[in-house]
Amino acid sequence: MACPTQNLGEDGASLRPHPQENNPSPAYTWLMDVSSAAASIGIFLITYGLIFSERVHRTIAAMAGAIAMIAVGIGLGFYDWKAAVAAIDFNTIGLLLGMMIIVSILQKTGFFQYAAIVVAQWTKGNPWRLLLSLAGFTALVSTILDNVTTIVMVAPVTVSIAEVVGISPMPLLIAEAVCSNVGGVATLVGDPPNILIGSAAGFSFNDFLSHLGPVVLVTLLLSFGLLRLLFRRELSAPPERVESLMAIDARRALVDPKTMRRMLTVLGIVVVLYLVHDRLHLPPGLVALIGASLGLLWVRPKVDEVLSQIHWDVLLFFI
Structure with a gap:
């Protein structure tokens, strides 16, 4: 929300009306x-x-x-x-809009569901390893995407995996919620507050990562220890249907592999530009919009579908 900061116009004159032109009482x-x-x-x-x-x-x-x-x-x-x-921070608006467009295109390919299934199969159904892997994957995704979007994409797959293995999904979902919030702190683009702070203070992507990355790693380790203590009973129970988990064909989750490969390439380019944006004198918001434009030109998705996935209420809130 706009807040008053000064009483001067562009020419240095006071904006405040008063009865006497030169010397108000x-x-x-x-x-x-x-x-x-x-x-x-x-x-x-x-x-x-x-x-x-x-x-x-x-x-x-x-x-x-x-x-x-x-x-x-x-x-x-x-x-x-x-x-x-x-007073409007167009850098923040551009970053949010650009990442929303990239995520909306990538989300429809089934990549996140595919990745979650692959991670789960790597654990062979062990509840503790399953929690560590899915929560760690969630934290990693949250370093690039906002927390809400990450949970919305990962949580449904987590519930399905838990049902297949025969364990309660509650510990997994709580772990993902915790690690999503923790992981989002690590980078400039991990959460909207980070974007606002970085834009106002002039912090680069590397500034956030180098200073908060170690803190996030320590916090994740402490969180895993606490989660292990809280859910020791649930996590110690042997899985009931490991064979069912391993029988899932993760590739069936992929809806559009060609678009997925293109958008992962775009996302990789965006991450690289984030790492060097201060050297190239490119604001993070412009980097996100470059990636979004490249993705739209390369994939050429249905514009109406992309626009429907953008959180316009969030953009208006930050304006």
């Missing part, structure tokens, strides 16, 4: 300052109150609050339309 100036501060704080608190109450969708609350702040700011002279547009 101290009382008038004080009154306008108090009014501006009270209005800003009031709008801010009301907006966050609506968001926390969950009675109004957070996107609607944020948009209404931003519009109210701009309108009141223009009326009282502490804000203007150009300043509001300048």
Whole structure:
């Protein structure tokens, strides 16, 4: 939501109207300052109150609050339309939009389901190894994709695998939820808050990875230890139907192998550009949009289907 930051226009003149062109009275100036501060704080608190109450969708609350702040700011002279547009972080918007497009195309190929089945078969149905492998896979995916998208793609496959093996899916799902949140901290693009922090502070992809990567690894190890302790009974039970798991043909999960290979190539290019974007002076948002454009041109999917998978409410919320 736009917040007032200054009282000056483009020419350095005050945006605040006052009766005397050159020397407004101290009382008038004080009154306008108090009014501006009270209005800003009031709008801010009301907006966050609506968001926390969950009675109004957070996107609607944020948009209404931003519009109210701009309108009141223009009326009282502490804000203007150009300043509001300048406050939008287009780097964050571009990064979110670009990654949403890439994921929407890759998701329809069945790659994530295929990868989860392969990982599960590698464990041969051992509950503890299954938890470690699926949770580790989830954490790895979360370093590139946001947590919610990762869980939405991995959780259904996890439940199916647990049913095939004959174990409770609850420990696996809890482990994936924990590791998704932990893994998303490691990189600049792992979660929207990371993007906002990195964009505001000027951190690069490597800055996030080098400083938070070791912390994430230690946290994952501690999380695995705690999960082992909490679910020691469930994880110690031998699997009932290992043969059924090993009999699953993972390749049947692939809907479009050709598109999958192309989009994995695009994703690889994007990751490489993330690693060197600061040297090339490319903002992360532009890197994501480059990858999205390359994927759209190479694969040429149905535009309506791609657009339907984009979380427009999230983009509006960040605007």
